[in-house]
Amino acid sequence: MMDAVFITGRKQAFDFKGPLLPATYFRKSFTVGPGLVSAKLMMTALGIYVPYINGIKPDDRLMTPGYTEYPKRLQYQTYDVTEFIREGENVIAAELGDGWYRGSCGPMGARGTYGDVLGLASELELVYTDHTERVLTDITWKWTDNGPITNQDIKLIEHYDARKEIPGWELPSFDDSGWANASLTEYEGELIPDEGEKICVHETFTPVILKTPDGSTVLDFKQNLAGFVTFTVTGKKGMTVCLLHGEVLDENGNFTTSNLGNEKMLPIGQKIVYDLKDGTQTYHPKFMIAGFRYVKLIDWPEEVVPENFTASAVYSDLRFIGTFSCSNEKVNRLVKNVEWSLKSNFVDIPTDCPHRERGGWTGDINVFNECANILADTRRFLSKWLKDVVLTQTDDGAVISVVPSVFMMNRKSRELTPGAAGWADAITCIPLRQYHSYGETYDIEHSYEAMKKYVDFNIKRSGKTTIRSLFRKKENRDYILDNGFHYGEWLEPGAANMVDALKAILMPDSEVATAWFFWSAGKLSEAAEILGKTEDAARYRELSEKVKKAYIAEFIKDGKIKSKRMCKYVRPLYMGIAEGELAKDIARELNSLVKENDYCIGTGFLSTYQILNVLTDFGYHETACRMIENEKCPGWLYEVSRGATTIWEGCDAIDPGTGRVKAKSLNHYSPGAAVSWLWTRLCGIKPIAPGYKEIVIEPRPGGTFRQARASYNSVSGMIVSDWSISEEGEFTLDAVIPEGVKARVVLPDGEIFDDARSGRFSCSYQGGKIPKTI
Numbered sequence: 159m160m161d162a163v164f165i166t167g168r169k170q171a172f173d174f175k176g177p178l179l180p181a182t183y184f185r186k187s188f189t190v191g192p193g194l195v196s197a198k199l200m201m202t203a204l205g206i207y208v209p210y211i212n213g214i215k216p217d218d219r220l221m222t223p224g225y226t227e228y229p230k231r232l233q234y235q236t237y238d239v240t241e242f243i244r245e246g247e248n249v250i251a252a253e254l255g256d257g258w259y260r261g262s263c264g265p266m267g268a269r270g271t272y273g274d275v276l277g278l279a280s281e282l283e284l285v286y287t288d289h290t291e292r293v294l295t296d297i298t299w300k301w302t303d304n305g306p307i308t309n310q311d312i313k314l315i316e317h318y319d320a321r322k323e324i325p326g327w328e329l330p331s332f333d334d335s336g337w338a339n340a341s342l343t344e345y346e347g348e349l350i351p352d353e354g355e356k357i358c359v360h361e362t363f364t365p366v367i368l369k370t371p372d373g374s375t376v377l378d379f380k381q382n383l384a385g386f387v388t389f390t391v392t393g394k395k396g397m398t399v400c401l402l403h404g405e406v407l408d409e410n411g412n413f414t415t416s417n418l419g420n421e422k423m424l425p426i427g428q429k430i431v432y433d434l435k436d437g438t439q440t441y442h443p444k445f446m447i448a449g450f451r452y453v454k455l456i457d458w459p460e461e462v463v464p465e466n467f468t469a470s471a472v473y474s475d476l477r478f479i480g481t482f483s484c485s486n487e488k489v490n491r492l493v494k495n496v497e498w499s500l501k502s503n504f505v506d507i508p509t510d511c512p513h514r515e516r517g518g519w520t521g522d523i524n525v526f527n528e529c530a531n532i533l534a535d536t537r538r539f540l541s542k543w544l545k546d547v548v549l550t551q552t553d554d555g556a557v558i559s560v561v562p563s564v565f566m567m568n569r570k571s572r573e574l575t576p577g578a579a580g581w582a583d584a585i586t587c588i589p590l591r592q593y594h595s596y597g598e599t600y601d602i603e604h605s606y607e608a609m610k611k612y613v614d615f616n617i618k619r620s621g622k623t624t625i626r627s628l629f630r631k632k633e634n635r636d637y638i639l640d641n642g643f644h645y646g647e648w649l650e651p652g653a654a655n656m657v658d659a660l661k662a663i664l665m666p667d668s669e670v671a672t673a674w675f676f677w678s679a680g681k682l683s684e685a686a687e688i689l690g691k692t693e694d695a696a697r698y699r700e701l702s703e704k705v706k707k708a709y710i711a712e713f714i715k716d717g718k719i720k721s722k723r724m725c726k727y728v729r730p731l732y733m734g735i736a737e738g739e740l741a742k743d744i745a746r747e748l749n750s751l752v753k754e755n756d757y758c759i760g761t762g763f764l765s766t767y768q769i770l771n772v773l774t775d776f777g778y779h780e781t782a783c784r785m786i787e788n789e790k791c792p793g794w795l796y797e798v799s800r801g802a803t804t805i806w807e808g809c810d811a812i813d814p815g816t817g818r819v820k821a822k823s824l825n826h827y828s829p830g831a832a833v834s835w836l837w838t839r840l841c842g843i844k845p846i847a848p849g850y851k852e853i854v855i856e857p858r859p860g861g862t863f864r865q866a867r868a869s870y871n872s873v874s875g876m877i878v879s880d881w882s883i884s885e886e887g888e889f890t891l892d893a894v895i896p897e898g899v900k901a902r903v904v905l906p907d908g909e910i911f912d913d914a915r916s917g918r919f920s921c922s923y924q925g926g927k928i929p930k931t932i
C-alpha cells in the first residue's frame with residue numbers, strides 16, 4: 159500500500175483557456191549505505207509522470223499512472239529498481255505533464271477536468287540486510303519548470319526546446335541549489351495498485367515520403383494508429399521542427415484534419431514543435447499521443463529521409479487471442495482494420511476514437527464488446543474500466559455516457575445524457591459478456607448492485623407520465639420508456655452527428671429505449687441467476703417479459719413494423735423480442751430491405767454490430783455474406799477498397815464520388831464490431847457454456863468464400879475452425895477442439911457430430927454426405 163503525500167511545483171491559478179504550461183521536473187537526492195538487498199519504487203501522479211532512478215527509466219511503461227475516475231481513485235505503479243541503485247548518492251527523478259488529469263479531455267476537449275494543480279507522489283522502499291528505509295515525497299524535493307518541455311498537453315501539443323535541456327538533472331552530483339523546494343498538494347481519492355494492462359509501444363512503422371499537390375511534404379506511415387513519431391534531425395540552434403498529425407488526405411491528396419472537427423469548437427492539435435540544439439538529435443514526445451497515419455512536416459530543416467522517422471503504436475498490452483483469414487483478401491484487411499481500431503482505442507480505457515474526443519463512451523464498447531473479446535483477452539482491461547462505470551453511476555441509478563466522467567457541454571456538468579439507451583446499458587451487458595467469454599463471475603459480482611440500480615432507474619422513469627405516454631394503451635404505459643435522453647440508433651448512413659444529436663434532444667426514440675429496457679432487465683435477471691439470487695432473477699425476468707409484451711404491442715402493431723429503417727427490424731430480432739412466426743416475418747422483411755438497398759449498410763450504431771448475425775441466424779446467410787463482401791458505399795469493404803487501415807465512424811465517411819472526407823473520424827471501432835460474425839457464423843465457433851467449456855463448431859460457407867480459418871485461444875484452450883471447398887465441391891473442415899471441451903460439429907449438409915474431438919470432417923457441399931473423421 160502506498161501512502162506518500164503529493165508534492166507539486168508551481169502553484170498558479172490555472173486558466174483553462176490560457177496558454178498551455180511547461181512540464182515540471184522533480185528530483186531528490188539520497189544516500190544508500192552498504193547492505194542493500196532490494197529497492198522498490200511506487201509512484202503516481204495527478205497528471206502523467208515519467209520516472210527515473212539515476213537517469214534510468216525503470217521499465218517500458220508509458221502514460222503512467224493511466225486513466226481512472228480521478229476524483230475517486232488513482233492507480234500507482236510499482237517498479238523493482240534494485241539494479242539501478244548503487245552505494246553512495248542516488249537520485250530519484252520524475253517529469254510531470256498534464257495528461258488526462260489537467261489536459262484536453264472528452265467531447266469538448268475541456269482542459270482542467272479533474273484539477274488545476276498537478277502532483278507527484280513517490281515512495282522508494284530500500285530493504286537492507288538488517289533494516290528498511292523509505293524515501294518519500296516531501297518538501298525537500300526540488301523542482302523546476304524551466305526545462306526543455308515548454309508546453310504540453312495530452313492531445314494538443316508538445317513543444318520541446320532542446321536549447322533548454324538541463325544536462326544531468328536526473329543524475330547524482332547535479333547542483334540543484336537553483337531549483338525551488340516542492341510544496342504539498344492534496345489528493346482526496348483512493349490510491350490503488352495498477353489494475354489495467356500497462357500502456358507501452360508495440361508495432362513501429364517507417365514512412366513513405368509524399369509531396370502533396372499543395373507543395374507540402376507529408377509522411378505516410380501506411381497505417382492509421384494511436385501513438386507518436388520518433389525523429390532524428392541534424393541541424394543548428396535556432397532551427398525548428400514542426401509536425402502535424404492527421405489520418406487522411408483530402409479529395410485533392412492534401413493533408414487535412416478537417417474530418418476531426420472545427421479547431422475552434424474542438425481543438426485537435428496533435429502538433430509537435432521541436433527547437434534544435436546543435437548536432438544530431440533524436441526525440442519523441444512523452445506527454446502527447448496522436449491518432450494518425452499521416453504527418454505533415456510544417457518545418458523540417460534538412461533533407462527528408464524516411465529512416466529519420468518512426469511511428470510507434472501505443473496501446474494497452476493486451477494478449478491477442480483471435481485470428482482470421484479467408485479467401486477474400488479484402489475481408490482479411492477488414493479484420494486487420496478492426497484490430498487496429500481496437501489497438502488505437504484501447505489506451506487504458508476503451509475510447510470512441512483516438513483523436514477527436516478520446517472519450518470512454520459507454521455505448522461504443524458496449525456494441526464492440528463481443529468482438530473485442532474475440533480479438534483480445536480484455537479481462538483486466540475492462541474490469542478496471544467497469545469499476546469506474548460503477549463509481550460514476552448517479553445517485554438515482556443512471557449510468558453516464560462517458561467514463562471516466564468528463565465535461566460535456568459546459569464546465570459545470572460532467573454528464574448531460576445519463577441513462578442513454580444502448581450507452582448506459584453497458585453496465586448490464588458488459589459484465590455478462592465477460593462472463594460468457596471467460597467464464598468468470600468477477601465483473602458480475604462487482605457490478606451487480608449497479609446493474610440493479612440502473613434497471614430500477616428505468617422502472618422509475620418508464621413509470622412517469624409524459625405527453626407521449628398518454629397516447630399509449632394504458633396497460634403498456636409503465637413498460638414503454640418514453641422519457642429520458644437517448645441517442646437513438648445514431649449515425650445511420652447519411653446522418654451527421656449534429657443532426658442526430660438534435661434528434662436525440664428533441665425526440666428521443668422510445669422504440670430504442672424500450673428495447674434496451676427489455677434487454678437490460680433480461681441481463682440483470684441472468685446475472686441474478688448466476689449469482690444465485692433467485693428472487694431477483696424471477697422479478698426481473700417477469701419485468702423483461704412485460705416490457706417485451708408492451709414493445710410488441712406498441713412497435714410491432716398487427717405483426718408489422720411500420721418503417722423502412724433496417725434497425726427497426728434488426729433490434730427486435732437480435733434481442734429476442736420477436737420470436738416464432740413473428741420473428742420469421744420480420745427477418746424476411748429485413749432480408750428484402752437489405753436486398754433493396756443493394757446489400758449496403760443501412761443501420762447505425764446500435765444495430766450494425768448485429769445485422770449479419772440475425773441474417774444468418776434467420777436463414778439469410780447468403781445475404782449476410784453478400785453484405786460483408788459488398789464493396790459499394792456504404793459497406794465495410796467499401797472502406798477497404800478506399801485504402802482504409804482502420805474502421806471509420808461511418809462506412810460513408812469518404813464520399814464515393816467526390817472523395818471528400820466528411821466530418822467523421824476514421825478510427826472508430828464500433829461499426830467494425832460486426833466482424834465477430836466471421837468467427838461465430840462463417841466459421842461457426844460458438845460458445846454454449848461460459849468460458850467456451852462447451853462449444854459448437856458450425857461452419858457456414860457462402861458468398862465468394864472458398865476457404866476460411868478462424869482461431870480463438872479461449873480460456874479453455876485453442877479452438878480452430880478451418881474450412882475449405884475444393885474445385886470438386888468437397889467441403890473439408892479441420893477443427894481443433896481443446897481437451898476437456900464438449901464440442902458438437904455441424905457440417906453444412908446438416909451432418910452432426912456430437913462429442914466431437916479435434917480432427918478433419920468432410921462432406922460434399924452440394925448435397926450427398928461423405929462424412930469421415932480422421
Ligand code: BGC
Pocket residue numbers: 510511515519521522645648655826
Ligand atoms: C462519439 C461516439 C459516441 C457518440 C454518442 C460521438 O461523438 O464519437 O462514438 O458514442 O458521440 O452518441
